[in-house]
Amino acid sequence: MGDRLYGYAGKIARIDLTNSAVELIPTSKYVPEYIGGRSVCNRIFWEEVQPGVGAFDPENKLIYMTGPTTATGIPTGGRTVFTGISPNSWPEQYCWSGIGGWFGAELKFAGYDGLILEGKAPAHTYLYIEDGDIRFLPAEPLWGLMVHPAQKKLEELHGKNVKSIVIGPAGENLMRNASITTSNDNVAAKSGFGAVFGSKNLKAITVRGTGAVYPADIKKLYALRKKMGEPYMRPSPVVREETHGMDQNAIPVEGGWLRGQVACSHGCNQHCCRLMMNMKSAFGDARINQVEKCVGIFAYGFQQDCSWTPIQSFETEQNHFLPCKMLSQEMPPIDMSDPHVTALFEKVPGDTVNYWKPDFDKGSVMMDMCNEYGIDKWDVIVWFMTWLSMAKKEGLLDDLDFGMEPDVENEEFVKYFLDMITYRKGKYGPVFAEGMARAIRTLGKEKYGDTIYRGRFSQVKPGVRLDLPVSLETAWGHSYHWQGRGFEGSIPKPGWLATSLELMTSTRDCQTVEHHHQKYEEYLQFRGDPCHSLLLVDGVIMNQNKAELKDSVTSCEWQSPDLFWPEMEAEAFTAATGIPMTERQLNAAAERSRLLFRAILMRNFGRDRDMEVGAVFPSMQYPDPWGETVSWEDWNDLVDLYYERRGWDKKTGWPTRETFERYGLKDVADALETLGKLPS
Template identity: 35%
Template sequence: MRSLFRASRRPGLYGVLPAPGSHAGKGGVTMNNLYGWTGRILNMDLSTGTSEVLDSTNLVQRFIGGKGLNHRLAWEHIPAQAGPFDPENCLLISVGPLTGTPAPTSGRTEVGGIAAQTYPPMYAHSGVGGWFGAELKYAGYDSLIITGRAAAPVYVWIRDDKVEIRDAADLWGLGTFDAQQRLKEIHGNDARILAIGPAGENRSRIAIMLTDTENAAGQGGYGGVAGSKNLKAICVKGTGKVRVAHPEELLRIRRDLAPDPKKSPEERGGKWIYDKESVDNVPYPRNRTSCTHACDRACWFEFRGVPRRTRPGLHAGRWGCIGPYTIGWQHPMGYDWPLWFQGFEGGFEATELMNQYGLNEWELLAGMVPWLVMGDHEGVLTDKRFDVIKPITPNKPEWWVTLIKAITYRQGIGDLLAEGVSRAIAELGPEQYGETIYQGERKRPTRISLQEAWGYAGHWSGRGIHAVREFPHWLLEALVWMTATRDPLDDTHIVARDEWMEEFNKNPYEGTKGAEIAIWNENRSELKSSLTLCDWSFPIPTKSDAESRLFSAVTGMELDEKGLDMIGERNKNMQRALLVRNYGRDRAGEVAEIMPWFKRPDATRGIVIDEEKFNGLVDTYYTLRGWDTKTGRPTRATLERLELGDVAAALEAEEKLP
């Protein structure tokens, strides 16, 4: 066991932290008069077993927290040459000023760093719900920076100012649920935990980090990043509180934005519906539940007393997002495309196992299993390594156990599947394993690969799962996928006022409205993931000042909607500059990345993208962003307007400023 706490004397970007109680900030704001934030970042190096506490006062006022704070920390701490499993990569875990307060849906946490799943690897992010973020705030931190690699398996224990690296030899090899239970036995049932399973230990690029309330940092492969650092878990317990500048105003805004929370009655029997799929006569007790601290919405279902199909015993758990597709893929979002159906109990157990072993449900259910089923139907899975998971029978619960274990422990083709579908197709051969047309039952033909871009399966873009968004709506998704480094539809859901969409629909490729809608959603995505707020509940187009009202009530900083939007724009440009500096991102590469997907006929009307007209829309988007239309890179004028002059100077020094 090693104690890791010491104070930093590092001046500059982080301010100065000379001693507890005398923390100087910027512009008269100090840690002692901060509201919403703690003013502290815990910076840990697992290789050396040392840590320092950095003053975050300057940073949080510029980048808010959460995702925006991660962007800037990545700029400062992640070298361009680092790979996802290198010790130099940072595992960044940040919260925002609203986290841990009664602001509605404000319990989320943002994980960042070089994403192992992204293809090729680049900096990305993953949002996670639950109660971990609030507990981190109560312990006194706005962010964790974890670098290095421990010599042997460890976990981090944080209780306020007490920070320790502890031996995790007896936890290594355990599933996420089992490891969390062991840690709660040691540290108390009220400890909050982020843990990895055996998939992360084996450096799967599609491994997750799971909270003790079954919320996952799912996309990005950050479970594999943690595994590469020999980090099994982060366990935190805080006794502090979050100071709110105007608590009565905050509660008034909450009442305006959110319905009064109501107790969810227990239900049994009847039809249970998920994503327009349904299962009849589900006899197990269930009720709706929230997925994060301070949430007033109950969008998840919790089931109890469900019998396992492949093992003895009953189990309980929560289901939301894509998880229920383990039951069956028959009519995704309302159109016929039957691929499998195994029933409720088998699906519930498969989801439990994905979480226990620490695998990304979205990658398996939106990309991998449909690919395997369609590829098997067309007879293209000819590589002998597939034998370990053959026959491909997702209608049987036992097959899911075989697949999950093969990926987790890298058995046979599982060794390649653990790298993710995009890398598997690239190694096996894209023509056979990606471009083959599925001839089974479906309204319109589709290629067997459902991978859209950057190493991630398609999402809300007119093709693949959730393909019901019609043209021209999916042009907006094309714009946000273009500048991303992962599936961006986790927190950029493209919402708009009716009159905005009416104007856009009249002439989608021309005019400015399409680019304006995409930019507004991207900037608001940066804001809600920095504050932090629910990726589905915000933004609210008809109450577009909601975020600024909540921010001002909590922090006491009077910032209107326009002022907060500028910080969202700053955060997007901060991320963009990082991608340009570290990975050479430019227009040519990112347009080429998304174009093959959108050249596929869409699922509703068979429409394909007009590449020439889309490039005109890209010109408009880059122009409104203040980015060079030839390279897609931010101009000096844009960066300086957003108070990122130091970033502009750094890009110019590397000859990456247009």
């Protein structure tokens, strides 16, 4: 890689919490073959964590990696990733969680591309990293503090220039939905890794770096900034909004509210996050600012699921942008000369679900509690609260004495419930602190999970009631997301078949990094018979590989995949590192990473076809807004096509030796063969 290192900082620090010891590993052991980010994590986990380890065991390794673009100034490079065994997936499995903020860039300025967190500290501990110096410090001044007070305390202790990631009380108390949080409310939340921090007695990591990270090609970097920024890059002044939310969830806000748009992470020239100013706090009278995006909108009112328009998934060259831009209110102008423009922007209204009426202040309180306790907002809004609402309406809560009348429309109950589960109080705190998937099973799945909620009505077939289980559960201990039912349920069958295939081969709700995108002209070809379409399968594989790259190069869900600029990630990689890379080569690296993920699941967690088909198929037996489901035969035909296209054995779902070797993973194939896990 030459004398001067471009893109990478050059070292990964292995942090042995049990013995307060540090070992430095050259990043070049893994790159460029494994790119960076999640891809490097997958290789390390494959080499170092054997079967039989649980999420809270000291042997579980939480691996944190930046990408080669992190800290170079390439937009989206500030995104970083954690991987490890997730306590929040059902059953526990290897998983990942992306996180933005400024911590990753600062870590690289200190000289590290990543951290391998292993063992368990003998007492409450936090790490202080100052360039080459990594210290294990007693966390007593921090333990018990909520997220922002902990961030503030670290600044008091180490100066304003440090960047920290911390857990709140939820992580300390091993709540399985606990997040790890940056100072600007960015979270690694989906996998519950905050609880893994807690299990290791690790409260926080604080870093100060005074070095530099050099991009290889500064001219290309400028060009990328310009091109990736268009047409969204524009000043985002603070504006006063009179209403909040959309459709039936819209709320008139008396006196208005103040909104700004801010970037989520270091170096980005986009403004994807809402800065909500002067909001109501859950803790005292002081008004607060919050940074939110996406699902947070529904905290304030949830009468109707997200609506959907084809442009959100299926795009033309004239009209293509990633749908979350709409949430940022940063949409480019629509090209009306597009022959498909009418169909592309035709709105499919979300199902009416009647979970809770709009209440701006209550929504703010709910968000504040998630931020401060360090809980995954997604699970709170789309799972705990929706379950409470549905279960109450179906009379399921009559036998459960929470110590307060359950009512998700009552701000005091929302506070009471989140406090109860965060601190594991009373009879039901410990039950729900295990997350909804486990809580439902503890309470009794037949009654508390499978009971049909009778309050969901289609708006594409007005007045038609649609069965929806109160569990809202899909697969791997996660709730519906862009799957034709539940949250963002108005996507039609070809779309939810694609997202279900993505979910099936994953270990969590992967839609936060794998929203399905494909060309509209392809959609027109497969929408009549999606279960027998190689085009759809190729679209799934493309989205999965791009997701791998988003967490490896890094890029992000707000920017990728750009269907009409597929070389974007390869260009960013080369600009950062100086290493020539074509789109095709980078796609092969994504395949390699994906295969490692598959191999880990096979070896450590028994993954095979029966397991994953059995996990996801039941969730598609409830009707989508059109009343559609998928038959066992059709679903298995689609799975066959997918496995074949991936080079996996159709019977077992295991990749063949030839497939592993094509991507340079002979050693992995050999190891799996020894275990009897290579297709014969």
